Amino acid sequence: MLKVLRSSNILWAIVFVIILIICILWIYMPWKDSFAAAEILVDGELYMTLDDISGAEKEITVTTSYGTNVVVYGNNEVYVRSSDCKNQTCVNFGKISKPGQSVICAPHRLTVRICGAKTSDTDI
Ligand SMILES: [Zn+2]
Incomplete structure (x- = not known):
């Protein structure tokens, strides 16, 4: 159970970072x-x-x-x-x-x- 929780936390952290990167790119939009x-x-x-x-x-x-x-x-x-x-x-x-x-x-x-x-x- 603990192991599952940890891996899902990592997954959420990755998703969060991806969303953050998309947000930053969206704000600055070099294109x-x-x-x-x-x-x-x-x-x-x-x-x-x-x-x-x-x-x-x-x-x-x-x-x-x-x-x-x-x-x-x-x-x-x-x-x-x-x-x-x-x-x-x-x-x-x-x-x-x-x-x-x-x-x-x-x-x-x-x-x-x-x-x-x-x-x-x-x-x-
Ligand atoms: Zn005119």
Whole structure:
């Protein structure tokens, strides 16, 4: 009986250590960047989710009743390549690459933001 108890304690200790390692890896996540995603919002509502922005550069044209923005994503970066808005602030804003950052095109009510692993609690 004692022997059984001891071996099950060791088993629990091993399980505990494994869980601990998974937790530590989850918190630090060295591969976090490869999971970066981006969201395109129009009028505060989700227009499109770019699931993975770590791959090769891709271009997407967002046309709404406000106007057209050409959004480029890839290599863990997102930027607005061109826009027919008046002020061109979104084009001049440049590239964003970190979760939480966003490019805003006020005349077109467009927001492009990068979200990390946690998408639900990132604010604009
Ligand atoms: Zn703009």
